[in-house]
Amino acid sequence: MKKTFGLASAFILAAGLAAGCSSTGASGDQKDNGKLDIYTTIYPLEDFTKKIGGEYVNVKSVYPPNVEAHTYEPSSKTMAEISEADAFIYSGVGVEGFADKAVNTLKGSDVKIVKAGEGIDLLSQEEEHEEHGHEEESAHEEHDHAHDHGEAEEHDHDHGDKDPHVWLDPVLAEKLAENIKDELVKLEPEHKKTFTKNYESLKKDLKQLDQDFKQTVDRADKKEILVSHAAYGYWEKRYGIKQMSVLGLSPTEEPSQKELENIVKTAKEHNIKYVIFESNVSSKISEIIKNEIGAESLTMKNLESISKEDKESGKDYLTIMKENLSVLKKALSN
Ligand SMILES: [Zn+2]
Ligand SMILES: [Zn+2]
Structure with a gap:
């Protein structure tokens, strides 16, 4: 499986280079030309990536609507699609039951694997x-x-x-958003200004949300x-x-x-x-x-x-x- 992904990606990469395009997925039929194709897992990562990436990203979630994240396993078809995307953003904090196996498989392809929960201390x-x-x-x-x-x-x-539900804390959600912003900037440095501006706006909303929670619980x-x-x-x-x-x-x-x-x-x-x-x-x-x-x-x-x-x-x-x-x-x- 790993080898197949590797070969497929290498082929697509070669085709992409020949066409003078920076996106590895340029030849795929479902690709939006010029946009970064990104797969995400839990919903906040999808939402934050869309908000920060704006018009420069095409974001899809691995999870179908209304699933519980701990036990869901994506199909091998979805896995093949992820392997051809520009990035796979997951939390990496232990909520995605399929993640370890998936990341191992994806290492054989060119998709950039992003752990949005990097640097977050988990509660036990x-x-x-x-x-x-x-x-x-x-x-x-x-x-x-x-x-x-x-x-x-x-x-x-x-x-x-460890408790993986970090995104429900608005302060830790800000860290997830920051990590996503940093990775998008690495993927497309030419749009750094837009990504940073979008991130700052999201950050402001998250700070307000944190205040609202504080006030509600205090009272x-x-x-x-x-x-x-x-x-x-x-x-x-x-x-x-x-x-x-x-x-x-x-x-x-x-x-x-x-x-x-x-x-x-x-x-x-x-x-x-x-x-x-x-x-x-x-x-x-x-x-x-x-x-x-x-x-x-x-x-x-x-x-x-x-x-x-x-x-x-x-x-x-x-x-x-x-x-x-x-x-x-x-x-x-x-
Ligand atoms: Zn849960
Ligand atoms: Zn106890």
């Missing part, structure tokens, strides 16, 4: 616990993250796991939220909310019976009135808990991908994050 579940006084048994009970630490055998997941009645999938750990660190989750960092991690009982107990203690679901993750267990504690459901968008409806109605990272903020505000109200 361990750190997220320490934030809430893991050392003190009583403090830990107070803010239990839906799993019990009393007995070793209750730990059926890896506690050293909230309570700090605890109950979510289906543990995608909001960075809001704990950044804004001081406390996330209780039914499923793990990856939605495939389901709680044990004992953890379930703990979630229900803690949710009742904190007078949790809403369970936050996600449009791209379904969870029967979360439904059961919702009924058990008599809560209502709210829907948050984790932005691992975008739905068809949201895309067609012109929504983007910023507008969807503002919707998330409204949901959060409601969830934090008494």
Whole structure:
């Protein structure tokens, strides 16, 4: 597979050079002449690349609408298309389950592989616990993250796991955008001015979003939220909310019976009135808990991908994050 990609790319590269064109994909039938062909993974990378690259980029997402990023695997046809693009931008922070294998395969082709999450320090579940006084048994009970630490055998997941959901933190999203901007400048230095200007405008919006989150959480009645999938750990660190989750960092991690009982107990203690679901993750267990504690459901968008409806109605990272903020505000109200 690797060899085939290599040969195909070499052929296309040769054709491109013969035609005097700088783009390796110049001869492909689906290529937009003169634009950089870029494949991205999670939705924020697609949106940021479009915003920063503007008229000079043609951006496509590897992910179909509304998928959950952790377990999705692109087809070999998509992989072949990526190998012929100018760049493949992925987060590299561990959310793209297919990434390691894909990057290995793509190394045999000419596509530039860009890790947008480069330089971002990931939170580990361990750190997220320490934030809430893991050392003190009583403090830990107070803010239990839906799993019990009393007995070793209750730990059926890896506690050293890193939280990959960095894009939901507007400050870290800015870092993703900066890395994308830097790579676009490397690919097409002649458009540095435009890329930088577009990036600065995005950065301004992200800074405002950060302020809005801060203000909303500061003014909230309570700090605890109950979510289906543990995608909001960075809001704990950044804004001081406390996330209780039914499923793990990856939605495939389901709680044990004992953890379930703990979630229900803690949710009742904190007078949790809403369970936050996600449009791209379904969870029967979360439904059961919702009924058990008599809560209502709210829907948050984790932005691992975008739905068809949201895309067609012109929504983007910023507008969807503002919707998330409204949901959060409601969830934090008494
Ligand atoms: Zn813990
Ligand atoms: Zn996730």
